[in-house]
Amino acid sequence: MKRSAIRMCGLLLFLLTGGTSSCRRTGEGRDEKTSFLTPTDAPAVPPSLSRRSPRLDVVELEVREQVMSLASGVEYTFWTFGGHVPGKFIRVTQGDTVELHLKNNAGNKLPHSIDLHAVTGPGGGSPSTFVAPGQESQFTFKALNPGLYVYHCGTPPVGMHVANGMYGLILVEPRGGLPRVDREYYVMQGDFYTVGPHGQPGLQAFDEEKAIAEKPSYVVFNGAEGALMDDHALVAEVGQTVRLYVGNGGPNLTSSFHVIGEIFDRVYPEGGSRVQENVQTTSIPPGGAAIVELKVEVPGTYALVDHAIFRAFNKGALGQLKVFGPPAPDIYSGPQEPRSITALRGRP
Amino acid sequence: MTGRRLPAVAATLAMTLFFGGRVARRASSAVDPNKSPVATTGAATRGDDAPSPLPAGSLYDLGLRVVGTDGRARALDDLRGHPVLASMFFASCPTACPLLINDLQRLEAALPADLRDQVRVLLVSFDPKRDSPAVLEAVVGQHGLDNRRWRVAAAESEDGARLLAAVLGIRYRAAAWGMFDHTVRVAVLDGAGRIQARSGDVMALAPALRAAAATRN
Amino acid sequence: MGRALITALVFFIAVAGAWRPALGRAGIRPEPAALPGGRYQAVTARKEAPAVTVAPYRLDRQPVTNAAFLAFIREDSAWRRDRVTALAADGGYLAAWSEPLALGPNAAPRAPVVGVSWFAARAYCAARGGRLPTEAEWELAAAASPRERDGRRDPAWRQTVLDWYARPNPATLPDVGRGRPNVWGLSDLHGLVWEWVNDFGASILVGDEARLCGGGANGAIDPLDYPAFLRAAFRSSLEGRTTTPNLGFRCAYDGGGS
Numbered sequence: 115m116k117r118s119a120i121r122m123c124g125l126l127l128f129l130l131t132g133g134t135s136s137c138r139r140t141g142e143g144r145d146e147k148t149s150f151l152t153p154t155d156a157p158a159v160p161p162s163l164s165r166r167s168p169r170l171d172v173v174e175l176e177v178r179e180q181v182m183s184l185a186s187g188v189e190y191t192f193w194t195f196g197g198h199v200p201g202k203f204i205r206v207t208q209g210d211t212v213e214l215h216l217k218n219n220a221g222n223k224l225p226h227s228i229d230l231h232a233v234t235g236p237g238g239g240s241p242s243t244f245v246a247p248g249q250e251s252q253f254t255f256k257a258l259n260p261g262l263y264v265y266h267c268g269t270p271p272v273g274m275h276v277a278n279g280m281y282g283l284i285l286v287e288p289r290g291g292l293p294r295v296d297r298e299y300y301v302m303q304g305d306f307y308t309v310g311p312h313g314q315p316g317l318q319a320f321d322e323e324k325a326i327a328e329k330p331s332y333v334v335f336n337g338a339e340g341a342l343m344d345d346h347a348l349v350a351e352v353g354q355t356v357r358l359y360v361g362n363g364g365p366n367l368t369s370s371f372h373v374i375g376e377i378f379d380r381v382y383p384e385g386g387s388r389v390q391e392n393v394q395t396t397s398i399p400p401g402g403a404a405i406v407e408l409k410v411e412v413p414g415t416y417a418l419v420d421h422a423i424f425r426a427f428n429k430g431a432l433g434q435l436k437v438f439g440p441p442a443p444d445i446y447s448g449p450q451e452p453r454s455i456t457a458l459r460g461r462p
Numbered sequence: 463m464t465g466r467r468l469p470a471v472a473a474t475l476a477m478t479l480f481f482g483g484r485v486a487r488r489a490s491s492a493v494d495p496n497k498s499p500v501a502t503t504g505a506a507t508r509g510d511d512a513p514s515p516l517p518a519g520s521l522y523d524l525g526l527r528v529v530g531t532d533g534r535a536r537a538l539d540d541l542r543g544h545p546v547l548a549s550m551f552f553a554s555c556p557t558a559c560p561l562l563i564n565d566l567q568r569l570e571a572a573l574p575a576d577l578r579d580q581v582r583v584l585l586v587s588f589d590p591k592r593d594s595p596a597v598l599e600a601v602v603g604q605h606g607l608d609n610r611r612w613r614v615a616a617a618e619s620e621d622g623a624r625l626l627a628a629v630l631g632i633r634y635r636a637a638a639w640g641m642f643d644h645t646v647r648v649a650v651l652d653g654a655g656r657i658q659a660r661s662g663d664v665m666a667l668a669p670a671l672r673a674a675a676a677t678r679n
Numbered sequence: 680m681g682r683a684l685i686t687a688l689v690f691f692i693a694v695a696g697a698w699r700p701a702l703g704r705a706g707i708r709p710e711p712a713a714l715p716g717g718r719y720q721a722v723t724a725r726k727e728a729p730a731v732t733v734a735p736y737r738l739d740r741q742p743v744t745n746a747a748f749l750a751f752i753r754e755d756s757a758w759r760r761d762r763v764t765a766l767a768a769d770g771g772y773l774a775a776w777s778e779p780l781a782l783g784p785n786a787a788p789r790a791p792v793v794g795v796s797w798f799a800a801r802a803y804c805a806a807r808g809g810r811l812p813t814e815a816e817w818e819l820a821a822a823a824s825p826r827e828r829d830g831r832r833d834p835a836w837r838q839t840v841l842d843w844y845a846r847p848n849p850a851t852l853p854d855v856g857r858g859r860p861n862v863w864g865l866s867d868l869h870g871l872v873w874e875w876v877n878d879f880g881a882s883i884l885v886g887d888e889a890r891l892c893g894g895g896a897n898g899a900i901d902p903l904d905y906p907a908f909l910r911a912a913f914r915s916s917l918e919g920r921t922t923t924p925n926l927g928f929r930c931a932y933d934g935g936g937s
Contacts, residue, residue: 181847191845220771220924221848223873224909225916244884246916247923248771270884270912271905309838319838319845322905519766621810627880628797628919629766635881638729643883657766 146170146211153202156336157348159298159359160205164291168209175202176217177226177267177280184306184332185339185430187315192337193224193267193278199337200302200363201265201282208260208286213252214239220248226275227251229268231401232284234258240268260288262385262403264361273365277307277325279337281363283403288387295407296354302361303369303398303420303431304337305330312429328366333425335418335433342418342433350410352439355379357407364400370421371396373408373435380407395421410437412446520655521548521629526622528586528615531602533595535618538655544582545674546651547667550623550632552589552642553597562646563605565664570611572668577675578611587616588623588634589642631660652677711737711809712864713935719815722904722911731815738812738820739929741855741866742874743803745776746788748795751803752780758799768796771922789854791872791927797919800875804930811877812931814914818907821868823861830861831904840869840906848925869906873913875928882914 151173154160178197184190195201206212216228225246229238233255242253266272267280283302307325308318312332324331335342342348350356362369372395381393385403390396398404410416418433419426426432441448522542527535547566551559566583573581587593593616601607602614617623627634634644650659650667652674659670716733752758760772760779773794777783786792795803797811804810812820824830831837852872860866868874917926 179847191847223844223848223925225913241884244916246913246921247925249916249921271908274905274909317846319842322841519764521766523764523766621877624878624880631918633880633883633915635883636729645883 148172151204151206153196153204154300155196155198155202156200156300156302157342159203159285159300162291162294162298163205163207163287165207165210166289168207168211171206171210171212172215173204173212174215174217175228176219177222178219179222179224181317183338184308184318184334185313188308188313189317190306190308191278191317191319193222193226193275193280195228195265195267195280195282199279199281199304200300200361201280203282203300203359204265204284206257206284206286207291208257208288210257210286211254212257213254214243215250215252216243216245217250218245218247222247224275225269226280227268228265230255230265230284231263232257232259232261232265232286237268238265244269257286260286260387262286262359262361262382262405264363264401264403266363266401273325274320274322276363276365277305277320279304279306279363281361283359283361285359292357292405295357297348297350297356298359299348299356300359300361301335301342301348301418301433302337302363303333303335303367303371304363305365305367306332306334308332325365330367330429333367333420333429333431335431339430339432344434347415347434347436348418349436349438352410352413352437352442355407355409356435357405359403359405360398361403362398362400366400367420367422367425368400369398369431371398371404371406372419372421373406374417374419375412375414376408376410376416376435378406378408381405410435412442413437413439414446519657521626521651521657522655524625524629526626527618528613528622529590529595529618530613530615531595531599531609536615538584541582541584541613541651542655543653544580545577545653545671546582546584546655547648547671548584548586548630548651549646549648550586550588550627550630550634550644552587552634552644553593553601554589554640555642555644558644558646560605562648562664563601563607566648567605567607569664569668569671572665573671577672580675581611581671583607583612585612585614586623586626587614588627588632588644589640590616590618590620590623592640629657650674709740711739711930711932713737714816714820714863715935716816717819719819721814721818722907731813733813733815733819734933735935736812736816737932737935738816738863738865739931740860740864742791742872742927742929743800744789744855745782745786745792748792748803749780749782749788751806755802755806758802763799765920767798767920769920769922771924772796772799774922775924785851787851787854789856790852791855791867793852793872793924793927794922795875795926795928796922797875797879797917800928801877804928807930809930809932811875811928814876814878814881816931817868817874817876818910820861820863820865823863823865825859825861828862837906843870844906844909852925872925872927873910873923875926876914879914879917880919882911884912884915 146169148170151171152160153173175195177195179191179193181189181191192199218226225244227240227244229240231238233239235255239253239255243251245251263284265282265284267275269275283300307321308331309321310318332339360371378393379391381390381396382405383390383396385405396404396406414437416435416437418435420431522539527537529535549562551562570578598614598616607614617626630647630649632645632647634642637643647660647662648664648667649657650670652658658674659667661667714736716735718730719733720730756762763772771794775786775794782788801811822829822831824833824836856866858866858870
């Protein structure tokens, strides 16, 4: 019994240390230019890049645990990358080297880390960034693949850290950048689990049993019910092309992302490199993302929803895109006075 | 005493007993340095007969003792003046620790001869129960370690092992069948016992070792 | 007759006050509670990993207070904020105090001392004839609720423990001893501050450097042990010199009653 355990251990260690025992120094003596990134809070996106040569991108994220509003009258202690849910949007180019600093605010209770799906390397960076309150960690990775990627806290119990809002997006643009559009926005869906039922006011605690049973109390865009409604709605003008970077932090639910009254002219399904066209609803799994593009032609208010529709109207998965501009009655008439079909048919 | 005065005297006496008792207790719980199992860090606590005071923050301030292959418990002070590679292991470790020893030997071999003569390697077991002097002697023999430069020993107690591990940044947990889950980290100490660098990548410590040798005191 | 009675009463109270300092003034602590020990299995261990047998021990009823720690520093000045070494503590050491030897408005005398490193906590406990508790001793003590030795099966009690993780840190920490003690007479094991254990280095999260020669575990977490798992994760993030604004400690002592 002992010998086979040792053998297995030996095999495992051989595999584990095979890659790490050779010394690889990174980050020293590079002659790339250095950029200091300023990641943004949703729904804003950092300006587009069209870089031809790789750079060293230095980015700093600070984890802050703080009480914020989850819905009207409902408060929750969110664990955040940068003070909001979702966490800050990071934008780099394929081939860049990214030096990521993770700070854990001294006022926090828990240790945290970060796992970026754009990272190739063990844990996506999580073991290298594990950090106690008041401390700072750092690691550096090369963005090998383009795409739109989720990042989230990788500290066990990971489900609880994610359920409390620790997720965001990192965009790795192909060299030369994505084609330009008129508007870009950052939207991220998440499910929340509270001890009290949906709508119960006051400071709500995380409900571990509901999370394990996958029965959320809230399903929202950008960290709160109403985060993209009314005064906070996304805006565009008739004739503009809007690109939405849509992520799904989960922890549990897949989003059936749809904009009522619009069609996605182009979708990069799963945030990858292929383009699908003319899509009504696209599936975004937890821990996944998609890029959708739509040209808006008719003014009005368009609802962003998770088309598993009870989530939209009973749990909060509802946002708005308001389009301003001249009407386009030949595309969409609005209400009409019904005319007689019989009369229509009767005409010679 | 008259009846009228009695309550006042009694009250005064009572107050004296009440607060006096507290003062006495505070005095009796004063620290006795001889009682603490481990000396406190910092030069301020060393007595007059101690060797010349070390700069603050030295491993050698902790009063740690280790039991060598000869079975004798010794402090680490004889490492003073040398740059040191320090780490921890356990003898029953199937692969990770032999790999660590190999890496340390490789690093040693890659050093220029005069630096290699100065460097000392301190390897302390966090499994003092099983890693007796005889077991440690076997480890030395298996790897052909040079006794003049390598100090293979076991912590004097489990608490001593925890203390050294905390300083070096090494974590370990007892698992089944006498095994341990543990991290691998090596520290470079300068001649005064101050930690200059710590890393899981042994070969990356060469520059720190050179720098540690260069600093006098 | 009445006067004599009052006098006797005053005497009795004075004597009681001098010999039973359970009124919680600064620097004085009630005697520690006695626990019988028992068997302890860590939440992250596999089934075949050894359970630890814990001998009878004693544990402070409350975390060490600011006032008590100040008294210790006055006895052993090496642990003053302006004298401690970088090996023994980091930059946050006693940061909430206004001066090296004064508490100030952000550190109430009876609030738990925080911003202390493992080395500092050990020195304090050694000076008091004790030591830090082991993880096993601490977790065995913390499994108890006000009503039962193992309160983890009580969902209501479990939720009160979990609630602490849902709340942000208060701006100033409250005094120790306000919550209901558990069946062992211990307060504040939950709901106030994290606490040091002597073998914090036994908490390892699987990472780049971990060598699982014991075949570590990453299985499903028993929902009963969620808070214990959170504590294991927190301990994994600590080094000996780490201080945080919500990490304190209490002392343990060998031997105990029943």
